[in-house]
Amino acid sequence: MQTRTLGRNGPQVSALGLGCMGMSDFYGDRDDAESIATIHRALDRGVTLLDTADMYGPHTNEALVGKAIRGRREQAFIATKFGIVRDPANPAARGVDGRPEYVRAACEGSLKRLGIETIDLYYQHRVDPAVPIEETVGAMAELVQAGKVRHLGLSEASAATLERASKVHPIAALQSEFSLWTRDPESNGVLDACRRLGIAFVAYSPLGRGFLTGAIRSPEDFEADDYRRSSPRFQGGNFARNLALVDEVKALAADKGCSPAQLALAWVLAQGDDVLAIPGTKKRSRLDENLGALDVVLSKQELAAIDAVFPAGAVAGARYAAASMAHVNR
Numbered sequence: 001m002q003t004r005t006l007g008r009n010g011p012q013v014s015a016l017g018l019g020c021m022g023m024s025d026f027y028g029d030r031d032d033a034e035s036i037a038t039i040h041r042a043l044d045r046g047v048t049l050l051d052t053a054d055m056y057g058p059h060t061n062e063a064l065v066g067k068a069i070r071g072r073r074e075q076a077f078i079a080t081k082f083g084i085v086r087d088p089a090n091p092a093a094r095g096v097d098g099r100p101e102y103v104r105a106a107c108e109g110s111l112k113r114l115g116i117e118t119i120d121l122y123y124q125h126r127v128d129p130a131v132p133i134e135e136t137v138g139a140m141a142e143l144v145q146a147g148k149v150r151h152l153g154l155s156e157a158s159a160a161t162l163e164r165a166s167k168v169h170p171i172a173a174l175q176s177e178f179s180l181w182t183r184d185p186e187s188n189g190v191l192d193a194c195r196r197l198g199i200a201f202v203a204y205s206p207l208g209r210g211f212l213t214g215a216i217r218s219p220e221d222f223e224a225d226d227y228r229r230s231s232p233r234f235q236g237g238n239f240a241r242n243l244a245l246v247d248e249v250k251a252l253a254a255d256k257g258c259s260p261a262q263l264a265l266a267w268v269l270a271q272g273d274d275v276l277a278i279p280g281t282k283k284r285s286r287l288d289e290n291l292g293a294l295d296v297v298l299s300k301q302e303l304a305a306i307d308a309v310f311p312a313g314a315v316a317g318a319r320y321a322a323a324s325m326a327h328v329n330r
């Protein structure tokens with residue numbers, strides 16, 4: 001398994017992790033048995049980085065991951081997140097909380113649900129504009145000192161926030177959306193800040209929530225409660241325009257002799273030795289396909305050809321609806 005260093009002098013983790021969110025939430029039906037089999041297959045194949053969060057479910061995804069790693073704790077590098085608050089009775093509503101007392105309580109909950117003594121990588125899921133980042137990261141640093149957490153991360157944090165946070169405690173990883181159709185980190189200073197500060201960049205939704213695989217052909221392909229139905233890029237005219245872009249990617253993948261999913265993941269990994277990707281799937285067959293991306297090496301000419309058909313900014317539609325976009329730290 002190819003590995004990447006998480007932060008300056010940090011641990012080695014698999015270059016491709018496994019995103020576990022969709023196993024419990026957002027993307028249609030659950031199949032816990034197949035999801036657990038997928039996590040086991042990932043560990044068997046040397047994938048160490050498993051990504052979850054307390055708000056997935058809410059709470060059920062951590063329990064699922066915890067069940068899957070029972071007896072195999074040493075093979076897994078567990079990343080989880082706190083800070084997006086959801087009430088199980090009203091899961092559509094969202095809050096953000098970065099207060100130190102919330103950080104401490106959230107960590108206890110995650111440890112319990114995961115059934116582990118230490119979280120390998122603990123992220124703040126969204127920056128709380130009402131709490132100075134120094135206070136939140138200060139509380140997270142105390143969790144490291146207490147042995148409850150090994151490494152710290154932030155998600156969707158701005159370059160300025162990363163600078164401030166790093167003065168309190170080393171930040172091992174920044175997790176933000178990054179893919180062929182979400183190129184923001186290239187131009188908003190975040191990738192540069194990560195490099196300056198020695199922070200690994202973990203790309204979430206590297207398959208564009210499935211769209212970049214070419215398997216989604218119509219908004220009607222989703223189940224009634226699938227989150228993507230409410231996402232701007234998957235709606236109406238945006239969907240059609242984005243599909244035309246993906247069909248170009250499909251053609252390039254065919255030329256390369258790989259699948260579109262593999263091309264999309266290889267593109268992310270080609271952005272630097274400090275970039276990791278955590279594609280999500282609840283199926284063993286797709287995990288196997290996605291791991292094939294590790295064997296797809298893109299030349300400069302091939303990267304330029306991808307850029308020519310899918311340039312930064314070509315995507316139609318915002319990556320989140322306005323209410324969720326408001327929680328992104330800018």
Ligand SMILES: NC(=O)c1ccc[n+]([C@@H]2O[C@H](COP(=O)([O-])OP(=O)(O)OC[C@H]3O[C@@H](n4cnc5c(N)ncnc54)[C@H](OP(=O)(O)O)[C@@H]3O)[C@@H](O)[C@H]2O)c1
Nearest residue numbers: 019020021204205206207208209210213261279280281282
């Ligand atoms: N920090 C954050 O705010 C944040 C936000 C979103 C996600 N994340 C994390 O990032 C992880 C990955 O992101 P994501 O799950 O949103 O999106 P993604 O990895 O871009 O795409 C996942 C979707 O693609 C499908 N898929 C996977 N491999 C495929 C293949 N080879 N062919 C066709 N379809 C394929 C999956 O369906 P099947 O399951 O049916 O295969 C799923 O619907 C999540 O699991 C989560 O841990 C973090």
